[in-house]
Amino acid sequence: xxxxxxxxxxxxxxxxxxxxxxxxxxxxxxxxxxxxxxxxxxxxxxxxxxxxxxxxxxxxxxxxxxxxxxxxxxxxxxxxxxxxxxxxxxxxxxxxxxxxxxxxxxxxxxxxxxxxxxxxxxxxxxxxxxxxxxxxxxxxxxxxxxxxxxxxxxxxxxxxxxxxxxxxxxxxxxxxxxxxxxxxxxxxxxxxxxxxxxxxxxxxxxxxxxxxxxxxxxxxxxxxxxxxxxxxxxxxxxxxxxxxxxxxxxxxxxxxxxxxxxxxxxxxxxxxxxxxxxxxxxxxxxxxxxxxxxxxxxx
Amino acid sequence: xxxxxxxxxxxxxxxxxxxxxxxxxxxxxxxxxxxxxxxxxxxxxxxxxxxxxxxxxxxxxxxxxxxxxxxxxxxxxxxxxxxxxxxxxxxxxxxxxxxxxxxxxxxxxxxxxxxxxxxxxxxxxxxxxxxxxxxxxxxxxxxxxxxxxxxxxxxxxxxxxxxxxxxxxxxxxxxxxxxxxxxxxxxxxxxxxxxxxxxxxxxxxxxxxxxxxxxxxxxxxxxxxxxxxxxxxxxxxxxxxxxxxxxxxxxxxxxxxxxxxxxxxxxxxxxxxxxxxxxxxxxxxxxxxxxxxxxxxxx
Numbered sequence: 001x002x003x004x005x006x007x008x009x010x011x012x013x014x015x016x017x018x019x020x021x022x023x024x025x026x027x028x029x030x031x032x033x034x035x036x037x038x039x040x041x042x043x044x045x046x047x048x049x050x051x052x053x054x055x056x057x058x059x060x061x062x063x064x065x066x067x068x069x070x071x072x073x074x075x076x077x078x079x080x081x082x083x084x085x086x087x088x089x090x091x092x093x094x095x096x097x098x099x100x101x102x103x104x105x106x107x108x109x110x111x112x113x114x115x116x117x118x119x120x121x122x123x124x125x126x127x128x129x130x131x132x133x134x135x136x137x138x139x140x141x142x143x144x145x146x147x148x149x150x151x152x153x154x155x156x157x158x159x160x161x162x163x164x165x166x167x168x169x170x171x172x173x174x175x176x177x178x179x180x181x182x183x184x185x186x187x188x189x190x191x192x193x194x195x196x197x198x199x200x201x202x203x204x205x206x207x208x209x210x211x212x213x214x215x216x217x218x219x220x221x222x223x224x225x226x227x228x229x230x231x232x233x234x235x236x237x238x239x240x241x242x243x244x245x246x247x248x249x250x251x252x253x254x255x256x257x258x259x260x261x262x263x264x265x266x267x268x269x270x271x272x273x274x275x276x277x278x279x280x281x282x283x284x285x286x287x288x289x290x291x292x293x294x295x296x297x298x299x
Numbered sequence: 300x301x302x303x304x305x306x307x308x309x310x311x312x313x314x315x316x317x318x319x320x321x322x323x324x325x326x327x328x329x330x331x332x333x334x335x336x337x338x339x340x341x342x343x344x345x346x347x348x349x350x351x352x353x354x355x356x357x358x359x360x361x362x363x364x365x366x367x368x369x370x371x372x373x374x375x376x377x378x379x380x381x382x383x384x385x386x387x388x389x390x391x392x393x394x395x396x397x398x399x400x401x402x403x404x405x406x407x408x409x410x411x412x413x414x415x416x417x418x419x420x421x422x423x424x425x426x427x428x429x430x431x432x433x434x435x436x437x438x439x440x441x442x443x444x445x446x447x448x449x450x451x452x453x454x455x456x457x458x459x460x461x462x463x464x465x466x467x468x469x470x471x472x473x474x475x476x477x478x479x480x481x482x483x484x485x486x487x488x489x490x491x492x493x494x495x496x497x498x499x500x501x502x503x504x505x506x507x508x509x510x511x512x513x514x515x516x517x518x519x520x521x522x523x524x525x526x527x528x529x530x531x532x533x534x535x536x537x538x539x540x541x542x543x544x545x546x547x548x549x550x551x552x553x554x555x556x557x558x559x560x561x562x563x564x565x566x567x568x569x570x571x572x573x574x575x576x577x578x579x580x581x582x583x584x585x586x587x588x589x590x591x592x593x594x595x596x597x598x
Contacts, residue, residue, distance in 0.1 A: 051350040066480075066560075071365075105562065186496075191497070192504060195492060196493055196494075197491065197492050202491055207493065261365075261501070263365025265401070
């Protein structure tokens with residue numbers, strides 16, 4: 001247990017917890033909080049929500065104790081951070097309880113057994129190829145959500161590869177990933193209902209997301225003397241097997257909508273209108289073969 | 300708008316946001332945060348969760364932006380605070396948007412129209428009989444959840460009266476109220492599903508809770524020289540019409556269970572084993588006639 005605790009970053013998050021809704025409203029008043037020390041590059045442009053924030057080597061995360069899922073996981077991936085360190089091996093990692101969560105709200109790896117769902121990484125293990133402690137931390141259960149196997153190992157995995165492709169292409173990418181629980185029209189068609197299964201029994205239920213989102217922000221350096229451009233896009237995918245031929249563009253969703261569905265706020269240190277459509281600057285396409293090449297290039 | 304903003308407490312919650320999961324784990328280590336100024340008596344024994352905390356005259360509240368419901372509302376009700384101030388009149392109050400919530404996550408009173416649900420107070424208006432600003436604040440939409448009309452005006456209202464009875468009887472009561480979204484066995488019986496309707500359309504959905512909880516803590520003064528005793532109980536009621544004859548005792552639920560269902564932590568500044576069962580010290584009974592008398596006595 002001691003070794004496990006040691007592997008978890010124990011940075012205080014006190015400095016992080018300086019924002020609340022009232023302060024957002026008062027951003028331009030004199031009560032603006034002082035500039036705080038940045039605890040993780042992944043949250044440079046804002047913390048999506050303030051509940052149960054955990055700072056790890058390879059990601060920052062907010063945990064939803066009620067759903068026993070992360071609310072969001074933020075990463076900053078760079079060309080360099082993706083370079084495989086020869087010693088790093090994900091086979092040396094294993095799923096572990098997150099000891100920083102109180103017992104009542106913890107998830108154990110065993111709870112997924114016979115559930116029919118994969119233990120799906122939110123910050124992908126493969127993004128942490130440069131550091132064994134980082135890849136180990138990606139296996140903490142707070143970074144894991146129930147995913148349909150065909151989804152986790154199929155289309156979702158290809159999307160994760162696309163994100164790494166972007167980080168290589170542009171040099172770096174900010175990525176926020178999380179679960180969604182979206183309403184559906186009732187059978188009677190007279191309204192909407194949110195419905196999702198849980199793994200386990202009611203007292204220990206792990207909510208199974210209906211969808212997952214990924215939000216990506218790129219800082220694009222212009223030519224000499226030109227200003228930095230911010231490119232952004234969001235994707236929302238159903239937690240189910242998705243045919244390879246369905247274009248990624250069909251899953252694009254505006255950040256404002258993902259914010260409403262998730263209750264989160266993305267990149268609030270940037271003006272929303274300054275974010276240009278990423279999929280206009282690069283093709284948001286998953287090509288199975290190119291993806292395979294890409295993975296090889298990274299590994 | 301200016302007047303409305305003026306009516307809302309604008310105390311900074313920075314001081315509140317000093318706890319996180321890691322700190323809970325480290326409670327007894329040297330990193331224990333300094334004693335903070337208590338921003339509201341209702342949260343003397345702990346803040347149930349740290350997201351979007353709002354401090355009002357008559358209550359403290361944590362808001363869940365995703366569900367567009369409060370996660371919890373905490374009150375401290377005393378014999379004195381329940382005394383009706385002659386000028387106070389709930390008819391002078393009206394449901395209002397909470398201006399401290401960002402636009403994307405706000406609820407307007409109009410969204411409930413034709414929804415089939417009551418705008419149900421979590422901190423009851425009647426608890427604020429001593430102050431017009433306090434009763435006005437109880438009508439802010441962050442303190443409102445969708446309730447089935449027969450529930451809101453029936454059994455739930457009687458439970459609220461019982462809580463006031465307790466505050467009068469013991470001198471004061473700490474009360475935490477909130478929504479729950481509980482799993483049910485699937486029709487096939489092979490697992491559990493969480494299912495709840497929303498008011499409105501997906502992008503503006505207000506989640507309709509399946510249940511509501513109330514958690515009550517009483518400080519009971521012993522005879523001279525005796526220590527303070529803490530009495531506590533929790534109730535979980537379905538959001539539906541409940542027959543008057545069903546005993547309140549059938550809705551008692553241990554605090555530990557309500558914590559797991561809600562993702563909240565209650566009274567964490569007290570040792571859980573030191574909380575004695577309130578319903579052993581007083582009869583947890585709703586008697587319709589006595590309740591009516593009680594209400595008269597308060598008004």
